[in-house]
Amino acid sequence: MNNGRIIFTVESEIVIRPYHRGDREMVLNIAADTAFFGEPVEKFMEDRRIFLDAFYVYYTDKESEHCWVATHDENVIGFLTGCFDTRIQREYTAKVLEPQTFIRLLGGKYRIGKKFIRYLLRYFSTKLRSPKDDLDLSQYPAHFHINIVKEWRGYGIGRKLIESYLEQLRSAKIGGVHLQTTSYNKVALILYKNMGFELLQSTRSHLWEGHVNEPIYELTYGLKLYTG
Numbered sequence: 001m002n003n004g005r006i007i008f009t010v011e012s013e014i015v016i017r018p019y020h021r022g023d024r025e026m027v028l029n030i031a032a033d034t035a036f037f038g039e040p041v042e043k044f045m046e047d048r049r050i051f052l053d054a055f056y057v058y059y060t061d062k063e064s065e066h067c068w069v070a071t072h073d074e075n076v077i078g079f080l081t082g083c084f085d086t087r088i089q090r091e092y093t094a095k096v097l098e099p100q101t102f103i104r105l106l107g108g109k110y111r112i113g114k115k116f117i118r119y120l121l122r123y124f125s126t127k128l129r130s131p132k133d134d135l136d137l138s139q140y141p142a143h144f145h146i147n148i149v150k151e152w153r154g155y156g157i158g159r160k161l162i163e164s165y166l167e168q169l170r171s172a173k174i175g176g177v178h179l180q181t182t183s184y185n186k187v188a189l190i191l192y193k194n195m196g197f198e199l200l201q202s203t204r205s206h207l208w209e210g211h212v213n214e215p216i217y218e219l220t221y222g223l224k225l226y227t228g
């Protein structure tokens with residue numbers, strides 16, 4: 001590692017480095033291209049801007065100092081978006097990003113279709129039926145999201161992005177980190193388990209019924225980092 005950078009070679013050089021402002025568009029594109037279990041978000045909504053505005057721009061615009069990217073020939077091919085204090089992210093999302101997105105939605109700024117309406121109804125009915133999230137954020141305050149473009153999966157990029165982020169968390173003496181995934185993200189589960197993450201919560205989800213032919217569980221994994 002060199003100034004927080006990791007450089008390794010697959011067919012040509014891959015660089016793991018902190019996020020720069022110029023990466024924003026590429027990161028958001030990958031986020032939307034991989035939102036449905038590694039496939040594009042258009043599987044369940046017509047306009048990807050809804051997903052990005054309500055959810056992802058927190059990481060690129062408010063807490064970009066905790067984001068990491070993997071690049072090849074200057075192009076971003078994978079990212080990890082991190083957050084050191086989940087409470088802050090949840091509050092900002094609920095008080096600023098979601099209302100802003102909702103107002104744009106009412107103002108006709110997005111393309112709305114059957115897929116999005118179906119998703120929204122299912123999202124709220126799932127939310128009502130789900131048990132309350134009782135994850136102890138004092139133990140696991142940080143979290144992250146990670147996605148690699150399809151052609152570059154399986155080359156060790158995901159592991160290296162997580163290692164860089166964990167090192168950053170440890171340097172800042174953050175006590176623990178969690179992440180949310182599903183039983184359908186098979187490779188992600190292998191990676192998290194191999195890296196020492198423990199399963200903290202598992203809840204049956206009905207959100208993806210009709211899209212995926214197996215029962216889906218929402219899973220929360222955590223890793224303790226610092227006991228100082």
Ligand SMILES: CC(C)(COP(=O)(O)OP(=O)(O)OC[C@H]1O[C@@H](n2cnc3c(N)ncnc32)[C@H](O)[C@@H]1OP(=O)(O)O)[C@@H](O)C(=O)NCCC(=O)NCCS
Nearest residue numbers: 038147148153154155156157158159181185188190191194
């Ligand atoms: C999950 C993801 C981030 C992992 O990144 P990656 O660069 O593909 O993974 P790596 O190459 O670092 O491999 C991770 C581990 O999984 C294993 N692995 C990778 N691909 C595999 C495959 N197809 N089958 C089985 N094991 C596999 C590797 O052996 C490695 O284990 P190790 O490091 O302990 O030896 C990436 O595949 C991805 O973006 N997937 C689609 C979206 C997604 O699921 N995101 C996570 C949402 S929570």
